[in-house]
Amino acid sequence: MLRSSTQRDRKLVGDRTYVRSVSEVQRVVAGLRAAVDAVLSCSLDRSTAAEVVELLDELENAGCRLPAAQHRALARLQVETSAVQMGAKNWKDVLAIRYRISGSEANRRLSEAALLAPRQSMAGEPLPPVLPATAAAQAQGRITPEHVDVIRKAVDDLPGFVDATTREQFEAEVVRIATGAGPKATRDAAELELFLLDQDGPEPDDADRVRKRGLTKSPQRRDGMTQWRADLTPEAAAVWEAIFAKYAAPGMCNPDDDEPCVSGTPSQAQIDNDHRSLAQRQHDALVAVGRIALMSGELGQLNGLPVTVIVRTTLQDLESRAGIGTTGGGTRLPIRDVIRLGSHASHYLAVFDRATGAALDLFRTRRVASAAQRIMLIARDGGCTKPGCPVGAYGCQVHHVTQDWADGGLTNIDDLGLACPPDNRSVAPGGWTTSMSPRHDVEWTPPPNLDTGQTRINTHHTPERLLRPPDEDEGNDAAAQTHPIGDATEARSPSTSDPSQPGGPAPPDNEAA
Incomplete structure (x- = not known):
């Protein structure tokens, strides 16, 4: 944030440096808002086609130039303060919370600001942007945001052996192309330029391999499937080659067999009756190896619980063998898969009803929540309770x-909630504050810098909460007691249960996890 109205702020655009006072910048921005208001108030009813096209040209040019001002402002903000001082755990959250944008859009803006905004040396001297040609073309309105994205990715694809001078020349050449061609043509030309730069190139080194390694998971689709994409190092590829040679062989780990072979050698009949493709066999091998690892007991603990699959669902769905369950990681599972998982490994079941079980209120006897409490919180909250957090x-x-415990707080189920480590630490004097609503929803109040009147609860993990009627009797939630039990057959279902109750972690009667 800017310190005072007398502070001077340097702006570097191309090879020109402007020095403006903060008050002058504020007047310029106020004039910009007034100009936008004036444009919006104009009527185009009597405009000719040529006049409308000319107007669109001017608006397009202005729209292409404005991001340059945003980049400089973002860069300056990061010099003046920190994300923690603003009340967030990182700069992505600052933008996402304050301007109600997605995390990917916030990352895009920050990445572009880091590459296209003027910089400062350690001594405070102004430095040009990382991509000076792109920044200059954007400030002049000669390239669009799509061009900027193409140029960024093309420069990022340059091999590590390319020197700084060649990198600058490559960027300038792609910018030159972008000023006269569309994004696709620019991308095609950049790819050709990359190929011609060094058709063979040196042998990739460890640094390049480490930079490119990764395993990413796409969002779960409506059909329940999830797409994975992997770039494996030679070591990782060698490990899975050996595993697949055993567990993805014909006849191994076949879910269509009455008794799948997961150890030893499959029978000839199992091999002959295996009609799966190689890709399907490798998928089934991943499931089998993961299940073996979970059942081994050698994976230790995660946040106080053994590493295992934890699923929450309603008791009605569990008894009717219909509906879905949701894992602690957010994956939706058909009930038949939930039951099959439970038959292969130890699991936890928690029912929201009036059954007796392990004590969930520990008062001041201990600071750390018990395993039973953690299970119930997973069932109720589903994940981090801070609004917008996907963890x-x-x-x-x-x-x-x-x-807080240090201030006399109690380790009782109605005083606890789930929070990822960074968000847990963000609750502090002058930062975020939390409270529990009558419906047992954890409410988060932002610090003043981030408070725009946004929602106080997180429905990312529990969208079914949005389906609850606003005038629902809140006393019903408070009356329901939550207790973990060891077996589904011990759960008692009240006669007033409603089979149409939507599944999920909110705690009406007869809810299970």
């Missing part, structure tokens, strides 16, 4: 909601 239950800690 699932597997990555969360137990947070004292109403009052």
Whole structure:
């Protein structure tokens, strides 16, 4: 944030440096807002086609130039303060929370600001942007945001052996092309330029391999399938080659067999009856190896619980063998898959009803939540309770909601909630505060810098909460007691249960996890 109205702020655009006072910048921005208001108030009813095209040209040019001002402002903000001082765990969250944009859009803006905004040396001297040609073309309105994205990716694809001078020349050449061609043509030309730069190139080194390694998971589709994409190092590829040679061989780990072979050698009949493709056999091998690892007991603990699959669902769905369950990582599972998982490994079941079980209120006897409490919080919250946070239950800690333990808080189920480690630490004097609503929803109040009147609860993991009627009797939630039990057959279902109750982690009667 800017310190005072007398502070001077340097702006570097191309090879020109402007020095403006903060008050002058504020007047210029006020004039920009007034100009936009004036444009919006104009009527185009009597405009000719040529006049409208000319107007669109001017608006397009202005729209292409404005991001340059945003980049400089973002760069300056990061010099003047920190994300923690703003009340967030990182700069992506600052933008996402304050301007109600997605995390990917916030990352895009920050990445472009880091590459296209003027910089400062350690001594405070102004430095040009990382991509000076792109920044200059953008400030002049000669390239669009799509061109900027193409140029960024093309420069990022340059091999590590390319020197700084060649990198600058490559960027300038791609910018020159972009000023006269569309994004696709620019991308095609950049790819050809990359190929011609060094058709063979040196042998990739360890640094390049480490930079490119990764395993990413796409969002779960409507049909329940999830797409994975991997770039494996030679070592990782060698490991899975050996595993697949054993567990993805014909006849191994075939879910269509009455008794799948997961060890030893499959029978000839199992081999002959295996009609799966190689890709399907490798998928089934991943499932089998993962299940073996979970059942081994050698994976240790995660946030106080053994590493295992934890699923939450309603008791009605469990008894009717219909509906879905949701894992601690957010994956939706058909009930038949939930039952099959439970038959292969030890699992946890928690029912929201009036059954007796392990004590969930520990008062001041201990600071750390018990395993039973963690299970119930996973069932109720599903993941981090801070609004907009996508971290699932597997990555969360137990947070004292109403009052911190150090300040006399109680380790009781109605005083606890799930929070990922960075968000848990963000609750501090002058930062975020939390409270528990009558419906047992954890509410988060932002610090003043981030408070725009946004929602206080997180429905990312529990969208079914949005389906609850606003005038629903809140006393029903408070009356329901939550207790873990060891077997589904011990659960008692009240006669007033409603089979149409939507599944999920909110705690009406007869809810299970």
